[in-house]
Amino acid sequence: MNAFHIGGDLEVRRLGFGAMHLPTEPGPARENSLAVARRAVELGVTLIDTAYMYGGGANEELLVEALHPYPDELLVTTKVGVARSGPSGEWKLDGRPDVLRDQVERALLRLRVERIELLQLHRIDPETPLADQVGTLRDLRDEGKIGRIGLSEVTVDELDRARGIVDIASVQNRYNLLDREHEPVLAACTAAGIAFLPWRPVAWGGSGATAEVAAVAAELDATPTQVALAWLLGHSPVVLPIPGTARLDHLEENVAAEHLQLTPAQRDRLDALCEAA
Template identity: 85%
Template sequence: MVRPELLDDLSTKVGVARSGPASEWKPDGRPAVLRDQVEQALRRLRVERIELLQLHRIDPQTPLADQLGTLRDMRTEGKVGRIGLSEVTAAELDQAREIVDVASVQNRYNLLDREHEPVLAACEAAGIAFLPWRPVAWGESGASAEVAAVAAELDATPTQVMLAWLLGHSPVILPIPGTARIDHLEENLAAEDLRLTQIHRDRLDRPPEPA
């Protein structure tokens, strides 16, 4: 059972760092780097413990056991509450769970982009929170004729329809829509009260008509 208050906790990510001549952001899961990033986050956020710490990306150059083992050690030390992953496959999630308890997975997912449906299914089976990023596909929701039609019928916005679809799609989904303005925040919050009928959901789940 996913705790709905999970997102009320302070969370941050580690596991990427600038490297190379162009100083590009790349996965870096070396234990010393991860430990340093956690310590820096604790100082920056002025807390003694990060309640949810997510590995931003799995570093293919560092053994997964070393990456998650470091975060597990810091959890044992009381500096981390729970550990999450980001942008993982179902197979990577299974492998990670053999090393450490996984509280959350944050993958790109929305009504129009369901590449990570197998990961969502794995999270459902294990009771792991699934935090979809880009939950409304930015401006693409309004470009879907069916989303726009359902929104018009319900006197709602396409964004609200997309969020309402997510909220009713799986009990482990906790959407994390970004917002930069108060009106966007209010729009997002109103999606919780939007009720999609099964007919609406069936329409939204149908493949789009060919152009």
């Protein structure tokens, strides 16, 4: 299936777009970023991932310039919980309730929405009780400022504890063809019907240089990137890859991977790569 319902009701196309790598500085690079974001929507992408940390809100503002007013079917999901609160103003995890609340309020203004349909906690702050962090997001949901709540870079235990406090609609962990450290988390999400958004879904320098991936790509007249994305889409029905790029040709290559069909034998060969890695 090419569609998934986040939280059971919010329908998105399974292959999304990660906006992190889009340059936001004024000039030709920014104009290209605007073109890439708009082209993603033209190609049918309905899930775009951003975060406050990506430029301190600059990435969110770029997407607003490119896409607002948003098409009805478009979901722009953002993340909070990282702030410039270190000793020298460096980024650090900060899940204190007042910080999370302030970041959500500012995100609503930047994104020009009344409700963030999917809001993810960028990381769990080890210095703040999990119940305080997730509880704050639950309160914001109850106030109508958040539609659904997600987590990022969590363990199975952390996911279980969070689900004891509030419904969790998504998890965003690092995961790809050769990096399956979070397979237990994906299994938990699959069992519960929770959307799993793998970040770094294509680990080139790793799987891009793997002979087996190149061989499968040649058999399908595809690229290694497309093979890696197709593998993710077929690995679990809850996987929603969000490959990012600042190049139009790479964007079109990524989106086309949605239609690539791996044979059972090819999938078996790719499944075995993790064991050999």
